[in-house]
Amino acid sequence: MRPSVTSERLSAARSCVADVARLGRELPLFPVERTMQLAPVAEARAAAAVRVGWATMFLKAYALVALEMPVLRSWLAGRVRPRLATADRSVATLAVNRIEDGADRLLWTRITAPETLPLPQIQRTVDDSLTKPLDEAFPRQLELEGLPAALRRTILRWNMRSASPKRATRIGTFSLSTLAGLGATNRFHPTLCTTSLSYAPLEADGRCLVTLIADHRVVDGAAVARALQRLEQVLARDIVSEIASLRGAPSTAEPRADGDPPPAAGPRAAA
Numbered sequence: 001m002r003p004s005v006t007s008e009r010l011s012a013a014r015s016c017v018a019d020v021a022r023l024g025r026e027l028p029l030f031p032v033e034r035t036m037q038l039a040p041v042a043e044a045r046a047a048a049a050v051r052v053g054w055a056t057m058f059l060k061a062y063a064l065v066a067l068e069m070p071v072l073r074s075w076l077a078g079r080v081r082p083r084l085a086t087a088d089r090s091v092a093t094l095a096v097n098r099i100e101d102g103a104d105r106l107l108w109t110r111i112t113a114p115e116t117l118p119l120p121q122i123q124r125t126v127d128d129s130l131t132k133p134l135d136e137a138f139p140r141q142l143e144l145e146g147l148p149a150a151l152r153r154t155i156l157r158w159n160m161r162s163a164s165p166k167r168a169t170r171i172g173t174f175s176l177s178t179l180a181g182l183g184a185t186n187r188f189h190p191t192l193c194t195t196s197l198s199y200a201p202l203e204a205d206g207r208c209l210v211t212l213i214a215d216h217r218v219v220d221g222a223a224v225a226r227a228l229q230r231l232e233q234v235l236a237r238d239i240v241s242e243i244a245s246l247r248g249a250p251s252t253a254e255p256r257a258d259g260d261p262p263p264a265a266g267p268r269a270a271a
Contacts (some may be wrong), residue, residue: 012145017106019153023160026188028216031188034228039206041235044243052243054199055094056123059176061234062197063090063115065227066174070226073173075194076217077163084218085163089113093172093193098127107138110172121243140170160192187211194218195227 010018045052070086077085092111109129117182129137144152152219159170175196177189185200191213200209210231214224246250 002197013105016141016145016151016152019149019156020192022189023153023156027192029188029213030216030221031213032221032224032228033187033211034225034232035170036210036228036232036235037206038202038208038232038235041243042202042206044240046245048243050120050123050246052085052119052123053126054180054202054247055176055178055236056119056126057239057243058197058199058231059092059094059111059114060117060119060122061231061239062174062176063092063113063236064238065230066090067115068230069223069227071219071223072195074218075160075167075171075173076215077161077167079161082149082217083163085167087165087168090115090165090174091168093175094126094129095177095189096126098130098134107134107141108172108175109137110169112169119239119246128232130231133234143180156192185209185211188213191238195224 002079041057045054045057056143062072073088073090074084074086075186076082090113092114094109094111096107096109098107099105107129109125111122111125127209135142144155147155159167171192173190173193175193176198177186177191177196178184178198180199180201183201186198187200187209188211189196189198194215196213198211198213202208210228212224212231214221
């Protein structure tokens with residue numbers, strides 16, 4: 001007996017994700033990986049009075065690295081005459097998974113200049129992206145999803161290649177996507193940014209596999225490897241130091257009692 005098959009039109013949300021994935025294939029992306037020793041970071045986090053998620057720590061640490069390495073804030077603009085555009089600050093794009101009407105929904109929240117923000121403030125933005133109504137947390141994405149497919153793709157492609165400051169706020173200068181909170185690793189994922197971070201669940205001995213995907217038109221493997229090396233140093237020094245300063249701060253959220261790995265962005269992992 002042949003199986004019965006049903007079909008339905010892609011939702012606007014799913015179509016938007018498909019468009020991003022399709023455009024991401026146009027970038028010559030390659031992954032570079034580094035196994036980091038993050039036990040000191042985990043210990044500092046566990047002792048902090050304020051809950052700080054791993055995604056929050058990675059976002060700020062990488063933005064601090066990008067402050068030192070302008071290429072991590074750059075992208076290829078133009079088509080006929082390509083040129084390198086560089087933003088004066090980072091804009092982080094965090095992939096967030098939410099359950100809406102019983103179905104998974106992928107959304108993107110953006111954080112401008114995370115290198116300048118206290119960790120608790122970044123964490124509040126991450127938490128808001130998981131709890132606020134969609135029309136409050138993601139108004140632009142909902143607007144984009146409502147457009148005809150051809151127009152939506154045109155806008156996305158224009159934003160990718162634009163040297164306008166709006167490009168950074170609409171696409172981001174780097175992104176982060178992880179499934180560590182679900183005990184899994186996504187070592188390669190679509191992105192429209194020059195670089196995109198992902199990290200695996202923390203091992204019992206504190207080791208963590210961190211992947212940085214990069215656009216080969218803008219940056220080479222050696223620079224990506226140095227960025228990962230510097231990221232480990234910033235996590236172990238700057239982030240641990242800031243977390244240590246939070247030990248005496250009043251808690252703004254219920255402390256987590258979970259072990260490793262923590263969710264990447266609240267109750268559901270980013271994807």
